[in-house]
Amino acid sequence: MRRPTLEAVAARAGVSRATASRVVNNQTTVAPHIRDAVQRAIDELGYIPNSAARSLVTQRTDSIALVVSEPGTRVFSEDPMFSTAIRSASYELEAVNKQVVLMLASSPKSHARVERYISGGHVDGVMLISMHGADPLPAALSRLRVPVVSYGRPAVPVDIPFVDNDNVGGAEAGVRHLVESGRRRIATIAGPQDMIAGQDRLTGYRNVLRDSDRRSIVAVGDFTRESGAIAMRQLLGDDPALDAVFVGNDLMAVGALQALRQAGRRVPDDVAVVGFDDIEAAKYTEPPLTTLRHPIAEQAAAMVRLLLGLFEGGSREPVILPTELVVRESA
């Protein structure tokens, strides 16, 4: 007992397969009474088109690969940014009836797998999330003749349209907030320097410090809580008198807050802390975290629009979304 085919529908409705196909695909050149008859046959048989057969002839698959190129540290499963982005992208794609094929690329082996899969024409387009500098995937994918968009500016110079938030501007706003509240020795815990978000936020920090004639004090983490704690301890060792720290993301800020607590520093009295991302957890730290919010869901939606636009030869222009300073108690 296999699933009904278009042939069966056509037979039941007393029309040809071609006509049944026209009804299924909502083509207009079908007389109303015939359309009704076919529709009835479809309902009665519970007909569902076979997508394999369809893509075989149309050369479309109606599915999009969501490639998460994970750096060594397992940011993906821990950083809510990723799941939120995936969730939003998935939601937007479902709205336009595209399937989402999730591919996690971590090892070189899986990179090869992804590349093979993509170039195998199994998907109509690719959304690439979070790649680090050494990632060969953006370059590899941009060579294929599959439309690709990136969540965040690619870390390597490669011609892929992307949607990003204003990392530099956001960091500047965050650091400026610290300057304006009278902090003198403002350190930073930068994100990984092979990621654009890491680089750009550090750039923003440096821009403001330069303009306000302060010395920069930098430690580098990898966007995990643990690296935030380690970097904070290092900063306290380097400059025990620091009175503020701008942290590259909220996750590291959580680690930094813990390190400050363990070092006996009060926040914000002794040290002010500003994070970046405004993840949900930022409301629940002790004290609640001042941070920079950017619209992840909107970013994902914009990325989907960009990709869908590409299918019709639309704009390849990058989209940059603004950030917003959310002042809580930590700074």
Added chain:
Amino acid sequence: MRRPTLEAVAARAGVSRATASRVVNNQTTVAPHIRDAVQRAIDELGYIPNSAARSLVTQRTDSIALVVSEPGTRVFSEDPMFSTAIRSASYELEAVNKQVVLMLASSPKSHARVERYISGGHVDGVMLISMHGADPLPAALSRLRVPVVSYGRPAVPVDIPFVDNDNVGGAEAGVRHLVESGRRRIATIAGPQDMIAGQDRLTGYRNVLRDSDRRSIVAVGDFTRESGAIAMRQLLGDDPALDAVFVGNDLMAVGALQALRQAGRRVPDDVAVVGFDDIEAAKYTEPPLTTLRHPIAEQAAAMVRLLLGLFEGGSREPVILPTELVVRESA
């Protein structure tokens, strides 16, 4: 300029399409020198099989739907349990060369979509994550003739093999820890009662309290941080003298800790707190959270094994994984 077909490979190697197909599918009945010739042709042309054509004839798709049936509250993007589970499941599936089709089912509309898609034969099997009691999806999917496994015991009585952790046993261990450390008035913040994890952890709590002759004090949350904070405030109102609280998951425990702090209670001196899940954030709360760890990655792997087994008519026996008490400073 389209992609090379098997026909092209066969022509280049000077063999028939059938033989080329045998080489591609690693069949043994091919003479070594012919195999080599075909392989060379494949490499030279960069041939990649067209999966649509293949599934059309084999009736297999080599892809698995990962259906995340989301309750109203957007646990998915916030609860690291989900992303970890998805990550692990995806990883395991890639290892056996299955594609992962991610489907987020939140609205009734998307439920219908998922059901249509699954019954359309687009996937070989389904992995269902996190459904709540009112979820019609498990029942609907179990009716289709597609193998389905569930991450966590389904909340409705339905014949779907599943992998779960020992929620009752874990909760008992957590509450027993509180009893043994001399706590007298032990409250609980239970998870949503339309989720098995919510129910079972409450059951474990009740079991121990009954045996140790204590009164149960219950508030209910929905597994989000915010609900944890609200529930904690409610508990403090109900019984200001409580000296311990067992929280249904770590996320709610984070909220509870904040509420306790705001109410001026010291943890663990005044109130001991035990969570459940051992998410990464549990190490970074103030104070670090005592909680119950369960192996999410293993659970996902076991689920994949279960599903793959089903394809070969293997066991439908549920798998229950143990939990482990992780003692930190909160209790």
Added chain:
DNA sequence: ATCTGGCGAGAGAGCGCTCTCTCACATCCC
């Protein structure tokens, strides 16, 4: 030398669908 087996390779059908091409028939204008 003939027959039987077995094994490696090819021929060809067909998976379920779309889409072009063709055709029948109705409509319209001169």
Added chain:
DNA sequence: GGGATGTGAGAGAGCGCTCTCTCGCCAGAT
């Protein structure tokens, strides 16, 4: 009334692959 135009439906090819069936060929047995 006859040709031009339009419109709705069917015929049939073919997307790229797998897989059964068949056949040719060689080794070994008779």
